[in-house]
Amino acid sequence: MKKYNHILLIAASVFIVSCGQSDSKKAEAQKEALADTTKTTDLVQINTNDMGFVNEAAQGSMMEVQLGQLAQRNALNQQVKEFGAMMVKDHTKASVELKNIANGKKLGLPVSLDKDMQDRVDSMSMQSSAGFDLKYMDIMVAAHKKDVAAFEHATTALKDPDLKAFAVKTLPVLKMHLADAEKLDAAINKKNTANNNKM
Structure with a gap:
C-alpha cells in the first residue's frame, strides 16, 4: 500500500x-x-491626414509624369517639350523618394490614377498638336497651384517626421515649377492671342 x-x-x-x-x-x-x-504598430503609425497626403502626392506626381511624357511627344513649342521633360525628371525623382518612405513604413501607394486624373490624361492624349501646348500649360499651372498649397499645408500639419521632411524638401521644387509654368503659359497665351488677331 x-x-x-x-x-x-x-x-x-x-x-x-x-x-x-x-x-x-x-x-x-x-x-x-x-x-x-x-x-x-511602430511601423504603421500613420494617421488619416498623413495617409491622405501620401495618396494625393503619389497621384499628383503620377499624373504629371504621364502628361510630361505626352508633352515631349505632342507639343509644338520647344519650351513646352522641355517643361514636359522637367516634369518627368523631377516628379519621377519625387515619386521614388515617396515610395522609399512608404515602403519603410509598410504603406501601400496607389498604382493607377483616379478617374478624374485619368480622364485628364486621356483627354490630353487626343489633343491636336495645335491645341496641345496651351491646354497642357493651363493644366500645369492649375495642378502646381494645388500642389504648392497641399505641400505648404503638409509642412506644418503632417505628424510623421519623414513625410514632413519630404514635404519641406519638395516644396521649393514645386514652387519653381509653378513659376516656370505661369511664365510659359502667359507667353503661349500672348502668342496665341497675337496669332488670332492677325486672322
Whole structure:
C-alpha cells in the first residue's frame, strides 16, 4: 500500500511540473506575440491626414509624369517639350523618394490614377498638336497651384517626421515649377492671342 502511495505521489509531482512548464511556455509565447504586435504598430503609425497626403502626392506626381511624357511627344513649342521633360525628371525623382518612405513604413501607394486624373490624361492624349501646348500649360499651372498649397499645408500639419521632411524638401521644387509654368503659359497665351488677331 505504501509502495502504491509512493507511485501516486511521483506521478502527481511529474504532472505538476509539466503543467508548470506548459504555463511558462504559454506565457513566453504570449510575450513574444505582444512584442511582434508592438513592432508592427511602430511601423504603421500613420494617421488619416498623413495617409491622405501620401495618396494625393503619389497621384499628383503620377499624373504629371504621364502628361510630361505626352508633352515631349505632342507639343509644338520647344519650351513646352522641355517643361514636359522637367516634369518627368523631377516628379519621377519625387515619386521614388515617396515610395522609399512608404515602403519603410509598410504603406501601400496607389498604382493607377483616379478617374478624374485619368480622364485628364486621356483627354490630353487626343489633343491636336495645335491645341496641345496651351491646354497642357493651363493644366500645369492649375495642378502646381494645388500642389504648392497641399505641400505648404503638409509642412506644418503632417505628424510623421519623414513625410514632413519630404514635404519641406519638395516644396521649393514645386514652387519653381509653378513659376516656370505661369511664365510659359502667359507667353503661349500672348502668342496665341497675337496669332488670332492677325486672322
